[in-house]
Amino acid sequence: MMLKETLTLSKGVEMPKLALGTWMIDDDKVAEAVKAAVKIGYRHIDTAQAYGNERGVGQGIRDCGVARGQLFVQTKLAAEIKDLDGARAAIDGSLETLGLDYIDLMVIHSPKPWMEFSGEDRFFEGNLAAWTALEEAMEAGKIRAIGVSNFDEADLANLIDNARVKPMINQVLAHIANTPFALIDYCKANGIAVEAYSPIAHGKILDHPGIAEMAAKYGVSVPQLCIRYVLELGLAALPKTANPAHMASNAEVDFEISAEDMAALKAIETISDYGDASVFPVYQKV
Numbered sequence: 657m658m659l660k661e662t663l664t665l666s667k668g669v670e671m672p673k674l675a676l677g678t679w680m681i682d683d684d685k686v687a688e689a690v691k692a693a694v695k696i697g698y699r700h701i702d703t704a705q706a707y708g709n710e711r712g713v714g715q716g717i718r719d720c721g722v723a724r725g726q727l728f729v730q731t732k733l734a735a736e737i738k739d740l741d742g743a744r745a746a747i748d749g750s751l752e753t754l755g756l757d758y759i760d761l762m763v764i765h766s767p768k769p770w771m772e773f774s775g776e777d778r779f780f781e782g783n784l785a786a787w788t789a790l791e792e793a794m795e796a797g798k799i800r801a802i803g804v805s806n807f808d809e810a811d812l813a814n815l816i817d818n819a820r821v822k823p824m825i826n827q828v829l830a831h832i833a834n835t836p837f838a839l840i841d842y843c844k845a846n847g848i849a850v851e852a853y854s855p856i857a858h859g860k861i862l863d864h865p866g867i868a869e870m871a872a873k874y875g876v877s878v879p880q881l882c883i884r885y886v887l888e889l890g891l892a893a894l895p896k897t898a899n900p901a902h903m904a905s906n907a908e909v910d911f912e913i914s915a916e917d918m919a920a921l922k923a924i925e926t927i928s929d930y931g932d933a934s935v936f937p938v939y940q941k942v
C-alpha cells in the first residue's frame with residue numbers, strides 16, 4: 657500500500673512517499689482535512705509559513721489520534737527570509753504556530769523572494785544564512801531533516817559547495833507535461849531526494865484528452881495516473897485536496913505504468929498555461 661512506502665533521506669530519516677498538500681486549505685478548515693487524511697492512512701502533511709495554515713495543521717496533528725512519532729510534518733521557511741536571525745526566529749515561530757515539539761522536515765520555500773522570482777539575483781549569501789539557521793535547528797533537535805524547494809542546479813550547488821550539511825530534499829514543480837528531468841537527475845546524483853509538488857498540475861490537466869485516454873486504459877482516474885507517474889520517477893508526491901473521497905482515491909495508486917507508457921507520458925508537451933494559477937511565480941517558468 658502506497659501510504660506505507662517511504663523514501664530514506666540522507667541521515668536515515670524515513671519520509672512517507674505520499675503526502676497531503678495543504679496549500680489553499682484555510683487555517684480554520686485544515687485541521688479537519690488533516691484528521692480525515694490521517695484516518696485514511698496518510699502520515700505526511702505538507703504545509704508552509706506562507707500558507708497561513710500552520711496553526712490548523714498543528715491542531716489536526718495533535719487531535720488526529722495517531723501518535724506524533726508516526727506522523728511526518730513538513731513546513732517551509734518563507735521565501736523572503738534570507739538572513740540568519742530572521743530565519744532562526746521564523747523556525748521558532750513555526751514550532752510555536754504548529755504547537756509541536758519538533759518538525760520532521762523544513763525547507764527553504766524558494767531561493768528567491770517571490771517578488772524577485774524572475775530576477776537575476778540568486779541570493780546565494782541569503783540562502784546560506786537561512787540554511788545555517790536550519791542546520792542549527794536540526795542540530796538542536798527542533799527539526800529532523802532539512803531541505804529546499806524550487807532550487808535549480810546553481811542554487812543547490814551553492815549549498816553543496818559551501819554549507820556543512822547537504823540539502824536532503826528538493827521540492828519542485830513536477831507533473832506529466834512539465835517534469836524537470838535534468839534537475840531530478842542532478843538531485844539524484846547528489847543524494848538529494850525529490851518531492852513533486854502540484855503533481856496534478858494544480859488541477860489544470862484533469863481534462864487533457866491524451867492523459868484521460870491513458871488513465872482509462874489503466875482503469876484509473878487522471879489524478880491517480882498523475883500521482884503514479886511521479887512515483888514511478890522515484891519522487892515523493894504531494895497531491896492537495898480537502899475532499900476525503902479524493903484523498904482516498906489519490907492513495908490508491910498501487911498499479912504500474914509500463915515503460916512504454918511512461919515514455920509516452922514523458923513526451924507529452926509542456927503545458928504553457930496554468931489558467932488562473934498563472935499569477936503565482938512558480939507557474940511562470942514554463
Ligand SMILES: NC(=O)c1ccc[n+]([C@@H]2O[C@H](COP(=O)([O-])OP(=O)(O)OC[C@H]3O[C@@H](n4cnc5c(N)ncnc54)[C@H](OP(=O)(O)O)[C@@H]3O)[C@@H](O)[C@H]2O)c1
Nearest residue numbers: 677678679853854855856857858859879895896897898902
Ligand atoms: N513548494 C512550492 O513552492 C509549492 C508550490 C505549489 C504547491 N506546493 C505543494 O504541493 C501541493 C499540491 O499542489 P497544488 O495544490 O498546486 O495542486 P495539485 O495537488 O496538483 O492539484 C490540486 C487540485 O486537484 C484537485 N484534485 C485533487 N485530487 C483530486 C481527485 N482525486 N479528483 C479530482 N480532483 C482532484 C483539487 O481539488 P479538490 O480540492 O476539490 O479535490 C485541486 O483543485 C500543495 O498543496 C502544496 O502542499 C508547493
